[in-house]
Every structure is written in C-alpha cells, then in structure tokens.
Amino acid sequence: MSDLAFSAIVNGRKISRTAKPSQRLLDFIRDDLNLTGNKEGCGAGECGTCSVFVDGVLMKSCLLPVAKVQGARIDTIESLAKTGELSVLQKAFHKAGASQCGYCIPGMVMAATAALRINPFADREEIKERLGGNICRCTGYQKIFDAVELARDVQNGHLPVTMLDGIDAEQGDYIGKNVSRIDAPSKVSGRLKYAGDMLMPDMLHVHVLRSPHAHAKILSIDTSAAEAMEGVEGVITCADVPGEDGFGVFVHDQPVMARDKVRYVGEAVAAVAAEDPVLARQAAAAIKVVYEPLPALFNAEDALKPGAPVIHDYAPDNVTKHIPIRVGDVEKGFAESDLVIEEHYDTQAIEHAYLEPEAGLAYVDHDGVVVVISPSQNITHHRHMLAKIIAKPIAKVRFIMSPVGGGFGGKEDMIYQGMLALLAMKTGRPVRLVFTREESIASTAKRHPSKTTLRMGFMRDGRIRAVAFKMISDGGAYGLSTEGVMRKAAILGAGPYVIPNLQMDTIGVYTNNTPSGAFRSFGALQTQFATETHLDIACERLGLDPFEIRRINMMRDGATTHTKQKLKSVSIGRVLDAAEKASGWEKGVSGQRYGRGDLGGEGLRPAVALGARFAADTKQEAAE
Amino acid sequence: MLTCDEYLTPATLADAFAAMAAHRGRYRIVAGATDTLPWAREGRAGDVHIPVLIDVAKIPELNERHVDERRVRLGAATAIQRFLDDAALARALPALPRCAVWFADDQIRAQATIGGNIVNASPAADVNPCLIAHEAVVEIVSASGKRTLPLHDFLLGPGKTALKEGELLTAIECDALPGYGGSFEKVGHRRSLVISLACLAFSVRLDADGRVIEDARIGLAGVCPVPVRLRSVEGFLRGKKLSEELLEEAADMPLDLVQSRTRQEYRRDILRGFMMRGLITAAKRAGADPAVLSSELEAAYV
C-alpha cells in the first residue's frame, strides 16, 4: 500500500498529511481532520449530507477519492461559522425552523449556500432545483425553502436583518405555539455530535457479519481466521452472551446475534472489533459460517397455512399476536343492513429512511458500568433488557441517548446495542459501530405490510350497522413491536365511529422477511386506510357526501369505544368542519364528478406531464 | 467499499499508458468515479479490492474541447456540467444542455464525465442517446496506436463495450448541429438524481419559414439494451411539412422498440407522449411557424 502525501487548503488552513489511497474526501475530513459536521447518509451520492465545496464548487465528498482533490481548496460546513457567528443562511435556517433531526442540515446549508452564491436572486423554483441533490426526511422541505428565501431577501436588503432575530416568546401553553429550537444553532453549524461523529481514545471499530439466508440452520461458526488477524481485538457470536439472550419491545424473541438459526437476510450472526473499519470488514469476511438452508416464508398468508415451516418453536402456528375484539353480534348486524360492502386493502412494507444510519458507542467505565451511547428511541427499556442479556445488575448498565438523526419509530429496537456492549466487555476498550445505508435498510424494522378484508353493513341513511375487520400483518422474522402494533390497530382501526356490532381481528404473523416494527402511527395507518377508503366507497353506493357519512357515524362527547374507553370529549366533528372549510370542499357524492386525470380519464393529458417542467429550462431558453 | 493499494493520477497520456502497462491486469481506470464508487457497495459488487486505480480525469488530452460549424471534438473527461456553462457547446449540441439539467444534480454533474457515461454503458445513460443522434465517433487510444468506432458500434449491450485491455477512450467526435432546435425528455421516480425509465433526445432543423422539417435527429434510451437512433422516424419526417398529424404519426412509430423487462405498457405510453412533446419543443426552438403548431397541441403535450 502506498500512502499519498496529501495537501490541501481546508477551511482556509493549509494541511499536509498522509492519506490512504482508498480514502474518500469524506473519510479524510471526518476521520483524519475530525471535521464531523458533514455526514455520511448514504455513501453513494444520493443524499447530500456530505456536500462540501471543492475549489468553490459544491460536490459530494462521498464520491470523491481524496487523491482527486490534491492541492484543492476545500470548505466544509465548519467554514461557514468559523468565528462562532452563524452565517445569514444558518440564522435563517434557525429562524424558519428548518432543522428538525438536523442530520441533513449541514449538507443542506452547504447546498443552499451554493445556490445563493450562483444566483443571489434565485426564486423558490430555482432554489428547489439547486437543492435537488440533498434529501431531508423530516421537514417536507417547505421550511428549508422558506429559510433560503428569507436569507436571500435579507442578503439582498429586501428584508431587514432583524428578521433573523429569534422569535418572540408567545404567551400561554398550547399545541401549535411557536417556540425557538434551542438545538438549532448546533445543527445548522454542524457542531452537534451524533453517535457516528463521536470518538473515544483507544476506540475500536465494529463490523457485523450478517446472514445471506432468509431461513437456515447454523451448523458451525469458525472465527479463528478472523481472530488471528493482527489488529482484530475481539470477535463475538451468540456464544459470548452471558445472560438471557433475547430482546424485543414485547416478546424477547430476538437473540443479540443469531442462535442456532438465522431467520432473515441481514440478521446479525457475528461481530468483530478491530483497529480500523476496513480491517473490521475484512475480518468479518474471514469468519466461516456453515448454513443448512431451510424452507422460508415470504408472506403472512403462507405462514398461517397448516403445515407451514415453523419459524419460532414457541409459536408453532407462526402467529406473533392475535388481537380479537367482539361487540354485539355482527352476523345479525349484517342481516339487518340495507347494504353490505366487502373489499380488500393491502399496504406494503416501508422503510423509515431517516438520514442518520444507526450508530453507537460502548465502553466499560472505571466502575465497571457498561455504557452504551446510541440514538435509541427507547433507552430505559433497552437498559433493562441489556442488564439481563449481559447478566449484570441494572446499576451496572447505563444508556445514553445521542442525538437522533431521524427515528420515526425505526430506532426503538435494540438491534445492535447488545453487540456493542458485549464487544466493549470482551475487549476492554471503547467500541463504535456505524451502519452503512444498505445495512440499515437490510437489518432494521419496516412498517408492517398488511392485508385487510373489510366487510361493512350500512343502513340506507348511511348509519353503520356492522363491521367485520380482519387484518393479517407480516411481522417479519422477529416480534419487535408487532404486538403493540396489532393492539393499536385493533383499538384505532375502526375509526372514531359508532359501530353497534363489531368483529375486529388484527393478526401479526412471523415470516422470514425483514422484521416489521414501530413506524409512525403504529398500526393506525394500515387499518384506517382500509376503513376510510371503505367509507368513501360506501358514499358512492349510498349517494352520500363523504363528510356527511362521517358526521352521521361519528362518536360524540361521552361515547364509549369498542375497547371500553370512555371519551370525555370527541373532536372529530370540529376536525371535519375545519377540513371541509379549509379544503374548499364542494358538497356532493364522491367519485361522480371528476375522472382521475392520471388514470386516463376523459379529456385528459396524455402520459407526458410527469417529468415536470422546471425553471432551468426556461432559463436555458432565455439564454439562447 | 472500494479499496486499492495505489491511486495514481497520471499527468499525461504517456504516463497513463506507462502505468497501465506496469500494472497490467491489476488496474482499473476512473474518471469522475461517480459510477465506480457506488458500484463497489453492498447489493451491487460489494467490497471490491482493485490493486491500482488510475485516474485519467486530469490528463490534458482528455479535457480538450473543440467546436466548429461542422464538428465537435470533446475529450472523454469533459464533465457533464460543461454542456450547461459552455455556450459554444450548447449551440453546437442543442439537446445536450437539456439532457444535462436532467442529469443527476448540480454536484455530480461537476464531476461525472461523458467518457464514464459511455464506457459504463448503462442502458439508461443519458448522454448516449444525444451523442448517437449526432453521429458520434469514439476515439480509442492504446500505447500502440489509435482507432475510431461509431458510438453505436462501441456500445455492445448493458455494461459491455468494444474497449479492450490497455485502451483508453480519449475523445468523442460528433456532428455540430447549430441552428437546430433541441430537446430532451426524461422520466424517472423523481426530478433529481434519477435513472431514466425512458429518455429521448431531439434535434430538429426547419426551413427558413419554419414550416418544413429539413432534418431531425432522434436518440432513444432506457427502454432497450443499447441506445438507438430512430432513423426510420427521422427519414419519415425529413422534407415533410410540419403538422400535427405528421407528429402524431411519427410518435406511433417507435413504440415497438420498448424491450424493458418491467413496466412495458407505461414505457410505451410515456414514449409516445415524449415523442410528441420532444418534437413540438424542438420544432418550436428551431423557429416553427406558430400557425403550424396550435396552442391546443402545445397545451396538450408541453
């Protein structure tokens, strides 16, 4: 290996170092210079968290071999607020509330800075266009565009600088009150340290070996070659777990690393701690695992069939959790109905796609306390589970929550913290694990895919008489939050409506897919998609306005739900009124007034308008 | 993850060939590296170790740019962004600036090269259909000599080219088409950073009155293994009077070319729509008589 003698001007300072030939500019600035403001969100040029200036041109530092920028002038996010004073754009991001989790923000601020340098008068369309290479998962972008427009107007003197001042404290405590984010300055400047930005003296780097099989018996694991490599300080498998090996939000059915068999592609099988991340990868690749593939299940219906392969011994029917709720007599209710409608609704797995891939550090402190730092959304529960797993009293386990670069439910599961703790204990050194984007997608929870059969009986006037609701959800290989999601689905799925006869079944099922888990709305989305769509269909059949059918059936103050909760106040009536007004709703029966343009209805545009027109094209025109 | 033992940045073509000879069988060429780095990741090639990477992006011969009224010569390491900031190039290659705004994003365009786009030989590469329509010829050089090949003979299939070990793509030469109106139509899942599901490049020249199509050049990609030039459509249009009916007829002609494994029907729909929109826009930019292309037609497609 021949190292490079590398020099460049970084944030105005000349630096000369040796760099490794395979290093990317991103690795160099983050690992060698400890400039961690710019992040790695995808490593493939797709997300823009790593955007920096190279000789004044914005570029993605994850796509740049460091040798390419030999002698160049490089400016990272840290260059914008060098003296501690935020730039106009950074202040505008703070003012507009444009930073939420903050992980995309350093790159976003860089892209916005580039946009206003190229065109100080860029309009919103051009701003969108120039920020096209940077992804944000939290904001929906509007506040980011607001911030760039605010900065533009202040820079151009169209708005006073005082517009960048903090927002005035509003009186009172209520939902929707404007508050200034106290963490915004640290986010817009890149100073906030996420777990993957943190360093500890003497720290080792972790890499996880993952299963290539959806369902297979593990016949043997041979770690000797990996252990023999110089610089490899620790290798762990399930054999290194001293306590009760299981975690999960409800059932503790998932081992820290696969035990006896693997149940999904991407499941952790072994982990390595080594002096550098490349070595850790190479060592993991040197672990030999012999598998015997087993028949695998890829959808929930197959898993429920008699004689289907069994994924967990404790659940011979592959059912993770079934929540049945019965109110009244549905068959009688259907018999009394004037109209019965039955439909099927499917939803798919969805990735949370937070910009921060999972990362964490662990160490054993001077008192023998095992400390895990990670963006966990559930540290107290993790702490209790980990104490059992590593067989230590709870006082000897500590969890520290690092800033969460987006979670949306996806960081509730203790999917890697156990491995970190075990490696810190085994090596006696601090360890750090940073997931790649691919690893994050392959190994962590998704939103539950669902298949719902919904039957509703209506009276001619629109009143619901009976509902039979059955949702089968693919919970994937492990329980994680499935039980809770099924409960929430059963509680919320029938909607805020008075239903005299109800039969509700939500069934979470084990398969060999990536585990499903918590995801914003926790089961309500899948079920309410079915219920609300069903009501719209009923409107068409009954000749009712969609708002009307909901008003006819809605619960009112004092109602008791099908799960026996007494509701002191019910707001759906007010919500409907507000939505009707705000949307400029034209009263009438749905589905009968307009054709769906994108589905080739009458008098519509041919399939061509999808690649929307963009400002750059008009500008091109003007330039000619 | 892509790892290497050595990363070389030869300053001259001669140095590059010397490095290639010294590391025969152990090297790989990179230019912008925007295809190479994402390729060496999980789910694609995985971890890849290449002993020697030879970066040709800074070699002067590969950064040449020469434009006259008839021909354009571009070094293989020309970055895509140049189509947007070099007015002479934009004039000679009217479809390419419009292709470039659709290409990746501002940041990647500054780094990605035309040579990399060509040699990577993705069926969805956006530059190739433009260059094919300009009768592009690629210049291939090795330590022992030089050869040229029409671009459509150089591209053999997805990821396959006629490039041999020890050879570099040094330049592209193609027709300059000043006075043509250009357009580029592309669709993918989103506006930026997107692989084409289908893309089409158009260059159209009209007579002085803006009523007769004197020449049309159309390149298609994304729906077939290699980009194709729609010669039969071009022949059909050449010399004909511009009219709505003519364009509608032309738009139906290439639909059978869709060979993609997925979303065939959608791609055919979009291809027809793009044929209309691309031809209308290119004709307008070539100075079409406003009376010929009705505003209703434009409203429907553009």
Ligand SMILES: Cc1cc2nc3c(=O)[nH]c(=O)nc-3n(C[C@H](O)[C@H](O)[C@H](O)COP(=O)(O)OP(=O)(O)OC[C@H]3O[C@@H](n4cnc5c(N)ncnc54)[C@H](O)[C@@H]3O)c2cc1C
């Ligand atoms: C996020 C993202 C978005 C993208 N969007 C688009 C898009 O919208 N449209 C599109 O078409 N592409 C897109 N791409 C793909 C890529 O950027 C282009 O194909 C680009 O033109 C490749 O050029 P490069 O110089 O970066 O290639 P490199 O990675 O340097 O090289 C690609 C291949 O060509 C070979 N090669 C390069 N130059 C030479 C030469 N002179 N002689 C011999 N061999 C050579 C290399 O050995 C390698 O095999 C995108 C890529 C990313 C990461």
